[in-house]
Amino acid sequence: MSTNNNSASSSNANASPNPPENAAVATTAAVPESETVSIPKPTVIGIYGIQGSGKTYLLKKLKPELGEEKFAYHDSSAMIMELVPGGFDAFKKMDEEGKKRARELAIETIGQRAAESGKVALVAGHLMFWAAGKDAGDVVWTEADSRTYSHVVYLDVPAGLIYSHREADTEARGTGARPVEPVEHLQKWQDAEKDQLRELCPKHDILFTTVVSEDARTSMLQAALPLLRDFQHHNEKLNLSRAESKLDExxxxxxxxxxxMLVLDGDKTLSPADTGSMFWEMVPGSLQSEGNKDTLKTLFGGPLGYTYNAFRQATLLYEGAANDQKFEDHCQDVASKVVMYSEFVSLLRKATKQAHVGAVVVTCGLRRVWEIVLERNGLSKAVKVIGGGRISDRVVVTAAVKAALVTRLQKVHCLYVWAFGDGPLDLGMLKKADQAILVVGEEHSRSKSMDRELEYAVKFEGLSARQVVLPSSASPRLNATQLPIVSLIESTFFDSVIYHHNKLACFLRTEATHETSSKLLATPTRDAGISGPSLRKSHHNIGWYLAIQYVSRLIKVERYDIPHVQGGVTDGYRLLDEKKTCIVALMRGGEPMASGVSEAFPLAMFVHAKQPGDLLPHHLPDQGTVVLVDSVINSGKSVVEFVNRIRHLDAAIQIVVVAAVAHVDSLQYLAQRLPSLDKFNLCILRTSGNSFKGAGDTDTGHRLFNTTHLA
Structure with missing residues (x-):
């Protein structure tokens, strides 16, 4: 970006920030987990193809394979006969507007039944009717089809085979059964339908794919089954869960x-190559191989953008482009042309020799390509790959998935994360990472939208990143003040990558030491002139604050109905499974804070415990959470003893420790002494490096209850 542009941006720094128009991808990962999301459509799958392609035959064969418990089977014509008084004869006598309303009623009824039953609806439908001799077909797709369908599967049967089917049908049922059109016309009809559906479906967030059958209809059945089973289950929530499972494995x-952990993007990060574009150049008959359009840029530049559905559509494009063997051959050919940056090869080889450093490529592109590339560079054993490309991968990687995996590495695996990426899809994970490195390639190969989105993220979204320019002769992004330049091959950089980090760094993500609110809340607790009820009130406030601000994020919240002041009901929120939460006050210093936590979560059980043995089996809620509350964690010894007691009673229960202050050495003690950090979190107002331990007049417990004279 030019100096003039930077100056202009600086002069407007105090104005209300407006995100880049195309920044949706970059900001997706920053949406709070609790934010309401739109309700997805029920799964309604259209089975399309011109007359004679075998739609009705396929539905009949699918029924015994998929069963009727989870699937419902519909023929659009039969549904019209069911809903229109007088059946199909009456329908044929309607004017065009009446027929349109009947078709809309039919598909809307199917969608409503799918929503009510929870079943996947399979619908044999029609896009158009086209008699030979007419200039164009009569399109019968309606706006209700656009609203209702979630997927469309097109039966791409050779026109010659369809001709044979139609001819056999005519012979079996008489000359009026179905006209036998010329093969050339059937081919033109079929091509027109596919072109229209490829244009229609993305506009209405409908996934589209073709199923090719070169011979018998039984092969069509075998090709359709894995697709339909995938469509039945796959959704954005399951996709993230599967990606997290792959990471955990x-x-x-x-x-x-x-x-x-080093988390690395693939294309344009580890190499200047765009492997997706290279793949489609090898697919015969694709728009890209014929030099017309870039297949993936056309997809992601269209109505779907860079959404979950767009990446699912990309997977379906790959599925339709090549069978398993051909796909593998193309991936091998692409990988053979990919040259990794030597700086990354050197960094990964050296870093992964360290027992405490791991690396994973998380790519929105083709998993298989990057596995082969890493293997050819001697890195396949040390560097794992998470990505998609095929239905069998069971996952697609989106910007939100990248960011979520970084968070999981931090929160669940308690790892210090370095993230390396180059474009808008990487901004979410760069913002989440402990160390963010932006890879900047040569100008002609860079993302054109990245500079504006990057500047917005730096100025208004808290992104703190550095950049590495490859090759070094290329110009940097923004400027070296906003994004300091580093070198991957410098010894100081490598030393910072392999630096040993406390495994409890993940807990410090739930502490408020540097928050303004923390400073205000902590002040009365450190004021030697405050004790007794006033000090207990301060501790109560800290407990309430940590519960509302942090514990609720860890455990999450749930919605329930409350009476509205203006009448009727509205949405209220409370801690998820609040009645299954047990607040344990570690006596006696933890009681005032615990009362604040209890005020935030009034349905939770409240238990006093002076020693671990005070906790009994009936205190622990089934599949719930225990919140241990203490005022100060000095050594961490008592926390370990209580956690071990709880784990002895219930090994799987979630534990959250809440405290006003924790000594930094206690964190190391917890990391060493706790047998597992799974389902364990620590929420603290502040950490302290002060090794002073209160006694007598300075003991927190005595100050809370005005018993300093007894010390």
Missing amino acids: AFPAGQGNLET
């Missing part, structure tokens, strides 16, 4: 000596 939490 590659790096089991609590096992090994990992402290640091």
